Amino acid sequence: MSIQTELIGLPPRSPSRFASLRLGDFPLIPALILGGIAFVAIFANVLAPHNPEIGSLTARFRPPVWQTGGSTQYLLGTDQLGRDVLSRLIFGARVSVVVGFTAVIFAGVIGTVLGILSGYLGGWVDQAIMRVTDTWLALPAVTFAIFLAAIVGPSMWNIVIILGLTYWTRYARVVRGEVLSLKEREFVRLAIVAGCSKWTIMRRHIMPNIINSAIVLGTLMLGVVIIAEATLSFLGIGVPPPQPAWGLMLSDGKQGLMVGRWWLTIFPGCCIMLMVLSANLLGDWLRVKLDPQLRQL
Amino acid sequence: MKRYIARRVSYCLLSLFLLSVTIFFFVRVTGDPATLLVEPGASEADIAAIHQQFGLDRPLWVQYGIFMVSLAHGDLGQSFYYRMPVMELYLSRLPNSLLLASVAMALSLLIGIPSGILASVRVGRFWDSAGKLFALLGLSLPSFWVGLVLILVFSVYLGWLPSSGSGSALHLIMPAFALGWYFAAAHMRLTRSSMLEVLGSEYVKLARLKGLPQSLVIAKHAFKNALIPVLTLAGINLVIMVNVAVVVEFVFAWPGIGRLLYEGVTFRDFPVVQGVVLMGGAMIVIVNLLVDILYAVIDPRIRLES
Numbered sequence: 100m101s102i103q104t105e106l107i108g109l110p111p112r113s114p115s116r117f118a119s120l121r122l123g124d125f126p127l128i129p130a131l132i133l134g135g136i137a138f139v140a141i142f143a144n145v146l147a148p149h150n151p152e153i154g155s156l157t158a159r160f161r162p163p164v165w166q167t168g169g170s171t172q173y174l175l176g177t178d179q180l181g182r183d184v185l186s187r188l189i190f191g192a193r194v195s196v197v198v199g200f201t202a203v204i205f206a207g208v209i210g211t212v213l214g215i216l217s218g219y220l221g222g223w224v225d226q227a228i229m230r231v232t233d234t235w236l237a238l239p240a241v242t243f244a245i246f247l248a249a250i251v252g253p254s255m256w257n258i259v260i261i262l263g264l265t266y267w268t269r270y271a272r273v274v275r276g277e278v279l280s281l282k283e284r285e286f287v288r289l290a291i292v293a294g295c296s297k298w299t300i301m302r303r304h305i306m307p308n309i310i311n312s313a314i315v316l317g318t319l320m321l322g323v324v325i326i327a328e329a330t331l332s333f334l335g336i337g338v339p340p341p342q343p344a345w346g347l348m349l350s351d352g353k354q355g356l357m358v359g360r361w362w363l364t365i366f367p368g369c370c371i372m373l374m375v376l377s378a379n380l381l382g383d384w385l386r387v388k389l390d391p392q393l394r395q396l
Numbered sequence: 397m398k399r400y401i402a403r404r405v406s407y408c409l410l411s412l413f414l415l416s417v418t419i420f421f422f423v424r425v426t427g428d429p430a431t432l433l434v435e436p437g438a439s440e441a442d443i444a445a446i447h448q449q450f451g452l453d454r455p456l457w458v459q460y461g462i463f464m465v466s467l468a469h470g471d472l473g474q475s476f477y478y479r480m481p482v483m484e485l486y487l488s489r490l491p492n493s494l495l496l497a498s499v500a501m502a503l504s505l506l507i508g509i510p511s512g513i514l515a516s517v518r519v520g521r522f523w524d525s526a527g528k529l530f531a532l533l534g535l536s537l538p539s540f541w542v543g544l545v546l547i548l549v550f551s552v553y554l555g556w557l558p559s560s561g562s563g564s565a566l567h568l569i570m571p572a573f574a575l576g577w578y579f580a581a582a583h584m585r586l587t588r589s590s591m592l593e594v595l596g597s598e599y600v601k602l603a604r605l606k607g608l609p610q611s612l613v614i615a616k617h618a619f620k621n622a623l624i625p626v627l628t629l630a631g632i633n634l635v636i637m638v639n640v641a642v643v644v645e646f647v648f649a650w651p652g653i654g655r656l657l658y659e660g661v662t663f664r665d666f667p668v669v670q671g672v673v674l675m676g677g678a679m680i681v682i683v684n685l686l687v688d689i690l691y692a693v694i695d696p697r698i699r700l701e702s
Contacts, residue, residue: 233407234414237677237684239640242657246673249661250423326538330643333540336661349541353647356544357559359552368541376536 126384129377136374139189140196147186148174151343154181160355163362176362178351184362187343188370194344195374198258199325203317205263206324210270211313215301217271218278228271235268244327248336255338258331262324270316277309311389318382322375329371345371400692408685415677416467419670420460472671477663482671485656490638492562493652496645497637499568500576505630507580509623512587516595517614527584534581540643543574547647560649571648575641579633586629590622597621628687635683639676 139146158181162169169176175184217228235243247261281287282305290300331337332346340347345367352363447453451462466473472482515527550570551559558567594600595618603617642654649655653672660668 230407230410230414234411234418234677237411237415237681238673239636239676239680241640241642242673242676245642245657245661246419246669247422249664249666249669322536329538330540333538333643334646334658334661349544353544356547357552359548361548361552364541364544364548368538368545371541372537375538376532379532379536 124384126380129380132373132377133381136192136370136377137196140193143190143193147183147189149183149186151182151186151190152341154178154183156181160360162360175366178348178363179355184348184366187348188345188366190343191345191348191367191370194255194338194342195325195328195371198255198262198328198338199321199374199378202259202262202266202324202328203320205259206266206320207270207313207317209263210267211274211309213267214271214274215278215305215309218275219282219297219301219305225275229275232268232271235265240265240323241327241330244331245334245336248331253336253339255342258328258337261331262327265327266320266324269320270313273312273316274309277312278305281305281308315382315386315389318378318385321378321382325371325375325378397692401689404685404688404692408681411681412678415681416464416674417460419674420463421456423666423670424456424459467674472674473667475660475665475668477659477665477668482667485668486653486671486675489651489653489656492650493638493641493645493654496568496571496575496641496650496652497634499572500579500637500641501630501634503572504576504580504583504633505626507576508583509587509626511580512584512626513591513614513619513622515584515588516591519592524588527588531581531584534577534584537577538643539574539578540647542577543570543644543647546570546574560647562650567648567650571641571644571650574647575637575644579637582633583626583630587622587626590625591618594618594622628691632680632683632687635679639679 154177158173158177159179161173161177161181163176163184164171164174173183173185175188177183178187213228213232217225238246244261244265247264248258251257251261287300287304290304295303328337328344329346329349332344333350335350338344338347340351348367349364352360352367355363444453451459454462463473470483472486474480475482475485478485511523511527511530515524518524546557547559547570550557557570558564561567595614600613600617603613608617638653640654641650641652642657644650645652645654646658653675656668657672659665660672
């Protein structure tokens with residue numbers, strides 16, 4: 100995109116959505132890390148050397164291989180039930196990837212639909228949706244998620260629903276703002292004159308124009324959602340044991356912390372950090388590339 | 397001005413009303429609270445007795461009415477577990493939360509503002525990149541993990557700081573840092589962008605043209621003006637901090653309202669959960685209202701709009 104369009108803040112008018120992406124400053128390492136985590140998540144049952152949920156009690160609290168007492172059988176050590184930390188990390192990637200992506204998509208769908216309806220229809224629909232959004236924003240997201248998790252009880256799919264119901268507001272706000280300016284544009288007016296129904300206009304003319312922002316927001320939300328899932332699991336109201344989730348591993352590792360069993364705390368935390376950091380870096384890059392209007396956020 | 401304030405206040409009341417409805421109905425729609433209170437395998441009669449005791453046998457709207465009337469009297473109900481009023485519990489924990497949040501806020505401003513200024517003065521140079529990395533890490537690391545790593549380093553290996561509990565200034569350092577890093581990152585980013593904006597303004601250019609030394613331009617002309625949005629955000633963040641400290645309080649066994657919320661969740665103590673969430677929402681709504689009104693007082697364009 101040219102410098103002029105960036106300065107004026109117009110959306111890029113390139114023929115293809117991704118034609119404006121220049122790959123020069125592509126954040127290769129974050130993309131590789133995210134891709135790697137997704138790969139590990141998909142092939143977890145092939146890659147993991149041990150069963151992540153069953154350990155041998157004779158092999159409890161083994162340190163990683165390079166410390167005295169470690170063995171090559173358990174590269175990153177074992178936990179309080181003698182389960183292999185590496186295998187649990189590998190299967191934990193699956194939980195993070197599944198929960199992260201589905202929750203982001205779920206929240207994105209709710210938020211985008213409500214944002215389009217609110218922005219395009221205006222009037223009492225807009226008022227109603229925006230008041231609900233305000234109410235949702237009045238609570239810190241984590242508090243609301245804890246509240247919901249406390250009521251519905253722990254399960255992986257409940258977490259997806261909870262996070263979706265918690266994090267849709269940002270999409271709604273941003274999408275509504277964009278729709279408000281889009282609906283004054285020529286092509287929307289022409290569509291109205293041509294006799295298109297409201298639904299057709301929203302679906303065919305508004306939707307394709309806001310999808311960029313939704314994708315950018317989604318990437319940035321991925322990190323937030325993964326931290327939220329880890330937080331809920333850490334507090335014991337997320338993914339239920341013995342399923343391997345990184346937040347749950349941190350919660351188990353907390354007991355061993357005071358006696359210096361550092362590997363139970365450091366490794367899962369590093370996995371969360373790597374994934375969130377990569378998602379944030381990728382999201383920042385996408386934001387600058389795809390959507391100059393979002394740059395100020 | 398009066399009309400603007402009236403409209404803002406009515407929006408806030410509406411938000412609080414919707415919040416109370418949401419919380420009230422979510423608890424009831426997702427299941428019968430009575431089944432959570434009795435032992436597993438309790439008889440129908442036991443459940444019916446509990447229904448009667450807590451008024452759960454009445455129509456929903458009557459229950460909601462009673463809930464609202466007692467709320468108006470400052471009564472958030474009785475805790476199932478502690479057998480005492482939720483409001484009393486809440487108020488007994490609040491000072492601890494405020495203490496933790498204030499120290500975390502002070503830390504986040506002490507780190508965020510100078511590093512933001514440094515980054516804005518040295519755009520694109522080493523300190524700018526270092527600041528960006530610090531901010532990126534702050535926004536990407538889960539606060540509870542930062543807390544765990546701090547415990548590992550400073551309590552377990554070095555033995556300098558107590559790993560949990562409260563009572564002395566030493567107990568505050570790690571939880572305040574774990575909680576404050578994220579906010580330090582946010583304050584740093586805002587200081588940087590706000591400083592950049594001010595540094596490009598006409599009056600800073602004039603100050604430079606007058607030949608004032610760089611340090612004076614930054615300290616006196618730029619910094620003071622750049623501080624306004626940062627302090628506003630800090631005000632809102634202080635209230636948010638009190639309410640998002642749940643995990644940090646859990647990690648360090650800090651007896652604040654976050655820990656109360658956590659206990660409420662583990663003991664399925666619904667009046668406590670409801671109360672803490674509702675109070676948190678009310679605090680944030682009120683602070684946002686105050687900020688809006690303050691801005692309207694300062695800037696006439698806002699109150700004349702629409």
